Amino acid sequence: MSTPITTHDAFADAAPEVLCRVLNRVALITLNRPAALNALSHGMVRELAALLERCRADDQIVAVVLRGAGEKGFCAGGDVRALYRSAAQCDAWLPFFVDEYRLDYAIHTFPKPVVALMDGITMGGGMGLAQGAALRVATERSKIAMPETRIGFVPDVGATHFLARMPVELELYVGLTGATLSGADALAAKLADLCVPSSWLDTFETRIENLKWDSDVLAALRRVFEPPCNVVPHAALDTQLPWIVRHFDKRSTVERTVATLTQELGREELSREHRQWLQATLDALLGHSPTMLAVTREALLRGRQMTLAESLRMELGIVARSIEEGDFREGVRAHLVDKDRKPRWAPASLVELRAERVRHFLTSPWKLAAHPLAELGNA
Incomplete structure (x- = not known):
């Protein structure tokens, strides 16, 4: 009933x-x-x-x-x-x-x-x-x-915690590119x-x-x-994982990943599927907010050592920076409001991005006691 x-x-x-x-x-x-x-x-x-x-x-x-x-x-x-x-x-x-x-x-x-x-x-x-x-x-x-970097934002809602269930290379791939998974x-x-x-x-x-x-x-x-006889479809990630591991090493900056993708695209003997994956991945990294790509990479790596509550507090600080002084409004304007698909990121490229800006975005606007999520326990 x-x-x-x-x-x-x-x-x-x-x-x-x-x-x-x-x-x-x-x-x-x-x-x-x-x-x-x-x-x-x-x-x-x-x-x-x-x-x-x-x-x-x-x-x-x-x-x-x-x-x-x-x-x-x-x-x-x-x-x-x-x-x-x-x-x-x-x-x-x-x-x-x-x-x-x-x-x-x-x-x-x-x-x-x-x-x-x-x-x-x-x-x-x-x-x-x-x-x-x-x-x-x-x-x-x-x-x-988790497609947030496309609009100048950070994968949030605990993503820096729950994406850490994956191998670090896969986490970086999913979090940075916003790839859609089946x-x-x-x-x-x-x-x-x-x-x-x-x-x-x-x-x-x-x-x-x-x-x-x-x-x-x-x-x-x-x-x-769960059906009694459940047949799971083929996962594209099974094929892509070696490529992901090669290009999304945790020691590689986003700039380095862009360079290795570009280099591999120059090979002639690539399969069609491999070439399409390389191009789509490169296009994502070149099209998304440079600031938020670098900030997201560091946040994902930090989140692997954090509790859920700590991750949420970190994410809220990054959200504040991205809305008040980052690329969020420009990303939404370009992709969802005016729909010209031509965001004017600031800075416009990874080469122009200063390390000080990345560190600033990862520094909370609030002291812990005054943080809006200060009451969340450790889980």
């Missing part, structure tokens, strides 16, 4: 952009903004946080499932256009990021199993929601990425726990309804979402 999640009628006024109901003790939370690929507004972030806290307190709820409305995506990220508008208004952008990061932290540390259905587009802020889940389910329709790629890269046919998810509610709960809730949920 399915019922609206109304713990003492507490959810009766749930915003339409977030839907929630309980099915056999599982809270099914739906991001309900399909026309915008379920991009997160500030109101959605606040509503999700409130719902999670009510699920935490309700002993009748044993698990949470996060999903997106429509067939195109789980969540395309934050509402970047809204953030672009707020960026011109002093610190008006800050409350969104503080609340979003607190929500992501709450999912990572939630005491009950959370399942994230990463069907379709799952990028940026959508990854922040999904990567804290105990069971991350991708499909053949998944398009998974569901099979995500499984290979440890960004998903399952990759299943999207059609299998069409009937998961029936399987939840028929569940008999025992002490291992997560194991029971895995049986719901």
